Amino acid sequence: MSWSIESVREAPVRPEEVYRFYIEPATWGRWGHNTRWARADGPLTEGSIVNVKAGYGAVYPVRVVRIVPDRLIVCEVTPRGLLITNSFEVTPADAGARLRHTIGVGGRFAGLTRRLGFPWLYRRLLAKETRRLVALVRENGPGDPEGNA
Secondary structure, three states: OOEEEEEEEEEOOOHHHHHHHHOOHHHHHHHOOOEEEEEEOOOOOOOOEEEEEEOOOOEEEEEEEEEEOOOEEEEEEOOOOOEEEEEEEEEEEOOEEEEEEEEEEEOOOHHHHHHOOHHHHHHHHHHHHHHHHHHHHHHHOOOOOOOOO
């Protein structure tokens, strides 16, 4: 039994400023809901693998499955018995930008994670993630998302 959740947030930032954080894995640990750090061997493209250390210590290979430049990145990770799809999307909005982050969970253990309350937990974590990302964008302003000149 698969499930999905999302967090949508509008903020007075420019979409391209948000997208800079999506496309730079070195920043994921600063805003990602369950990410200590992330590393890739070059610029992200469809098919790229990003090694991501989860908040509980495990390191997973995360595959970038779709990129729409300046708008969307979709990634998949397959912990045992699960297929987790994360989507990070930014579009223009009256306020500046609309961020839409989603998590989809499928696989053999998806029903168990649902019964254990993971959707409730991850809904809260995604809201915190989008809030943290907006704060980082506002803090860093135009330029390098890692804070370099």
